[in-house]
Every structure is written in C-alpha cells, then in structure tokens.
Amino acid sequence: MIKKLTLIAVAGGVMLFAGADWLQFRGTSATSVSEEARPPLRWSESENVAWKAALPGRGPSSPIVIGDRVVVTCSSGIKQDRMHVLCFDVQSGKRLWERQFWATGRTLSHPTSANAAPTPASDGSRIFAFYASNDMVCLDLEGNLLWYRGFAHDYPKAGNDVGMASSPVVVDDTVIVQIENQGDSFAAGVNVDTGETRWRIARPARANWCSPVAVPAEHAVLLQSPDGLSAHEARTGEEIWRYPSECAGIASSVVLDGKIYLPSDGVTVLTLPKNSSGPEVLWNSNRLRPSSSSPVVYRGKVYTLNGAILVCADEKTGDTEWQLRLKGRFWATPVAVDDHLFCVNQDGQASVVKLGEKGKVVGESEFGAGVQGSPALAAGALFVRTDGHLWKIAATPK
C-alpha cells in the first residue's frame, strides 16, 4: 500500500498523492476527478460488470479504494443501529472481512437516508468509518479495531433526526468531523493514533450536511456552514480566516489550484488565502446552482447538477457554456475521468457524458436500484454502491 503512495514535500508540509486510490468522499483530492483510465461507457449484467458483491445493509455512503482493497459501510436493522464495515478485494470482489458495531447515537433518519450516510475516509493505512449516529470506527486494513468513538455518546444532543451525512477528512494525522445540527453542534479533530480529541469547536446550531474539505498543503481544513466558510488549522482547530456568506447546506466546496469553488449564491469562486487575510472573490455565477451534488472542476470547466440539468461553465470566468438535461434527480456527485462525466441518479440510472464544446450522453446504463452515494474511480474502474450491492464496473473480456 505504502509503495503506491508518493509523498511529496510541499512548502514544509506533506501532500499525499495516491496512485489508484480513492481515499474519501469525492476522492483523495475531493475533486471527484481521476486521471487514470476511463471505465467503460455502458454496462449491463452481462457486460462490463467485473463483479457485484452483496451488501448486508443500506447506505448513501460512497465506497473508498485503498490499494487493492475497496471499503464500504452499511447500516441495517429496523432502527438502522447495526453498523457494518466491509472490505473487498478490488480484483476479485471477494469479501476479505466484515466488522459490525452498534450505534451509540441517534439513528433516526428520513426514509431515503440511512445511518451509513457519511463516506469513510482513509489515510492509506487506517480506515475511519463514520456514521450518521456520530459513531466513528477506526480500523486497520486487516479489519483490526484501532479505536472507537461515539461522539453522540459524548454529546448526547448531537444529532439530526433527518439524518446526518457529513463525511470526515484526514489532515496532519487528525481526522476531522463536522457534526452540525440543532443540538450539540461542533466540529472536532481527533488524533488518528489514539482516537483522543485534539480540538473541538462550537459550530452554528443549524442542520448542515456539508463535508469538511482538507487542504493538506496549508495544513488546514475548510468548514462550510449555512452562514459561511471558514478555514481552520487541522491540528488545533484554530480559525485562520472566515468568509461570511449564505452557503449551501448539502453541496460541498471544491479546492483546486489555489481556488475555492464554494456553493454559495450559485457558485462563488474564491482565492485560497495563504494567511489570515481572508479570501477574495474571483467570480460568481448563480446560473451554476448545485443542489444535492457538489460541483466538479475538471480541465478548465466547472460542472454542476441542478436537479437534472448539467451545467458547464468556464472555470476562469464562470460564463455558462452549455447545459444538458439528464434523466432523474441526483444525490450523487458525478465523477470525471478522461473527458467523460459519470452521473448516476437516485433511481440508479447512469448517464456517461462526453465533455467538450457541448455535452453529449454517450452511454446509459442502469443499476436496477437507487444510488445516493457518489461513485469511486480507481484503477480504470467505477465503483458504485446501491443499498443492496457494491458494483465494480470495468472492461471485461467479450
């Protein structure tokens, strides 16, 4: 595993580039982009499904890929209080191990969600499986428990009975969770080795489903709430700067090449500050209106899904270049690879869009079950989870 990782020192910090890995929600860089080989444009039960593994529970969480392993979380039971972490072999789909735990926090959610809503994160050697009940399980890649935290056990009013969904990130040996709700609302940084709290800061007491965004080069994390975006030191939680603005409560920001693509008043693009002076606005477009899916920034363009409308804008100006109506409604954030965008709607219908001067649907396939989790891209394959199965979509010999 470690061999697959290239550690590159950047400005006194360490930036982690993963080869084939997809280590967290929206990928290792949280941009929803892979620079590897493109998966097939279409698939069916008899074509281009490398394997399909049964899952013991539900979950809008996304799979993550760590070397030769793909990890996914589920929750089961009438109260969704049984939590599962499963690890599969990337090549064969063989289930390598499964671990189960009981939720210590609230598991009530909207029927379309589930306790396994947040996507797990990994630092390459550990798995941090997080759940809507605010339970966090830390395992090694063999499934050995390293530690276990129950944030709602610690703070019983932390929770949202619509269902929490914010996914954790890892920066500077700190796993960061954003637990924002009407009760005990906070963000916390936890020591990856011990599970002990490094810091905890109060957050607005409002429902929020956005995920924190790691900025490893700055040793920082961005926290997006309905009342603004703030940057914090990953190790201490200390606020570095704040940008007050009415922000989306579901779609999360993207950080790329020194810019922040913030779902606020459509999309607002900010500079990524190097100090506490705060960001500057580069442009704003309210024609880009990400609803539940987060924006995707890819090869000079910004893509958003507003309902079923895929919008493409110029990354430098925000000028809209084209729109394309897709089928259905979307929770999952699309993923981009090799000038194609893979979009999977909540009914499990996938549309592959060829990107260019105009967007064109060049492949359509179905999973036959609802999909809420964003796909993972790794090793030339697309990994998608439904409530019942984990799919690996990859070219298969005819």
Place this chain on the structure above:
Amino acid sequence: MRIPCLFLLIVVSATGLQADDSALDSNLKKIRNVSAKGAGHREAIAAWAQVIAVRADQLPQVLAGMDGAEALATNWIRGLVDAIAEREIQAGGKLPVQELEQFIAARQHHPRARRTAYEWLTRVDPSTPKRLLPGMLNDPSLELRRDAVAYLLYSLKPGAGKDVSAKESAEIYRQALTAARDIDQIKLITKELKEQGEAVDLPQHYGFLQRWKLAAWFDNADQKGFDVAYPPERGVDLKATYKGQEGKVSWVDHVAKDEYGIVELNAAIGKKKGAIAYAYAVFVSDRAQEVDLRIGCINAYKVWVNGELLLSREVYHAGMEIDQYIAKTRLRAGENTILVKVCQNEQEESWAQRWQFQLRICDLSGQAILSQDRPAAKTAHLRR
C-alpha cells in the same frame, strides 16, 4: 501504533495463542474501562492488541468481557470477537460451538454478547435459529426477541409446514404481539389480527398516555419561549387561568384517539405558529419503580416528572418517531405528574406545520406499564 499489529500478524497462528485467564480478564477490564471523550483509549488500545491474539476457544471468555460494559466498550469487544472468529474460520479452524450455545443460553450475560455469539454460531451452524429462536420470545436481547417473533410469524405462512386453525392462529399472533417491540412487527401482527376480526388496542399495548389536560397558547415568537418558565412550569393548578399569548388560558381536557397516542395540538387547541402548549397528565403507579419515559416529538419540548425536568430538546421539525427520546425515571407509588412543554416555531414550509407529540411509560424492554386508573380492560399481557 502500527508495530504491535504487524508483530501480531507474524506471531499469531491461525488458531491464536492460549492466553492466561487472569491476563485476559485484566486486558478485557482495561477495554471495558473506555469511556466518553476518548478516556481510557491508550490502555484499551494496548489491551486490545493483546487480546486479539487469543485462541478461538477463548471466545466465550472474550464475549463475557461485555458483561457490565457500557455501549462504547461493547463495540471494542465486538471488534475483537469478530476478528478472532473470522480469523479462525478463514484458517479452516472451528469455533467452540457448544460453549457458544451455552453462552447464549446464559441470560445473565450482556444481551449484545449473547447476540454476537448467536450470530457467529448461526454462521457456522445454520440450524441454530430453528433450534434456539422458539425459546427466545421473551429474551432480554431485543435483537434475539425480534428474530424469535419473526420466526414465529414465519411459522404461520402458507407452506411453512404448520397447519393451524383460525383460533390457534389468532392465539399465536397474540403471543407474537405480546413479545414484539418493533413497530414494523407490531403493525404486521395487528393487521393480521384485525383481518381475523380480533380487536387490538394499540395505545394500551404500547402504553401511550391518552388523557391529557392542555393549556395554550404561550408566546414562542422568534423561538424565545423555550427557556421562559411560564406559569405551568412553576406548578400546575388545573383550575388556574393564565395570561397567554392571545388572552386568557385555562386547562382543557383532551383524549388522544390516534392509534399511536399522538396528541395533535393543531387539532386540539388550534393551529398557531410561534406558540407553546403545555400538556399535563397524572400517572398512577402501584408501587415505586424505575420506568422508561419515551416521547416522540416533532417540536422543541421539555418534560417534567413530579416537577423535576427529565428531558429537554430544542430541535424543530427534524423528524418524529415512536420512542424517539428515552429517559429513565423513578415513579413513586400513587400519583405522579407529567408535564410536557411543546414549542412550535414560525417556519412556513409545508413540512414545518406539525405540532404534536406521543408519550408512553414502559419498562426497559419497551413493554407497556399502564396507569392504575387507565379506563381500559386489564389484559393478561400488560402490567399496570
């Protein structure tokens, strides 16, 4: 951190190492000592790395480590059991099936430990449910009880091999209803019983309080009333008249007729936004006892029992469910007062108009405990 785990991978054989009983118990105690906010983690992490090496035939002892454990620690130990058992099976070894079955039968063990043993036993011996579930209808493990109810219901399905008369069928459904705790099973059983012409009193089955006194409206503009102690919080006088949000307020009778005991405040006292209602009930207990008070509420609320604040939650329109919030409380023999404050905010969305709650008294397993003065026939199945 990584070194001990890697070391273990090398030295631990497929069947693990025989651990000294006292050392194992000592390590399990360290794991059991984990508590809130990461307390005890360092000791537990070191202990876990020791226990993971034990042989599979020591699984019952590891499972017993859950006895007396809090919820966090049961998960640490569950992780151990799963890892040890899976390692053994993947290596072609065997689990101690007889000892696991004996462990399951010993109801003094932690319900989660017994459930874990049951799941592993079922994995290696698929006949386990058929053998054990018929005797688990009243099991202290609600997970085992749920499976036992499902198994009983399955026996009534066409083709399941059980030929029963309508009378026998109704009795079996009654038996299942008494044991059931989860709403999906209760709904299914109730439907079947009603189709057979059997009456089911769901509010009584659950123990929902139905007879209330209501007083409203008090001001909650800008959600500022949650922490305002209006007169009912200073002592309930059912004959009193209070100054309310729009004139005088006095207590009125209300009987919740909903099957699940929901008190619909919009219907009972009129729709009002930015307002507060109080609901008051008297529960007569035959003796001093510890009970669960369970409430579902879509609005911000507070609950007092005998004048003491028991529950408080300032959350608006984020879902409601039976047993949404649970608190233990001690009732005294005789009359006990229950006061509920239900706060409605001023959100205008269609999904933010509900103003309601449901409240019941039950034991730790969820079985109803009825007030002694409840005007309903006492059944063989429910305690008063």
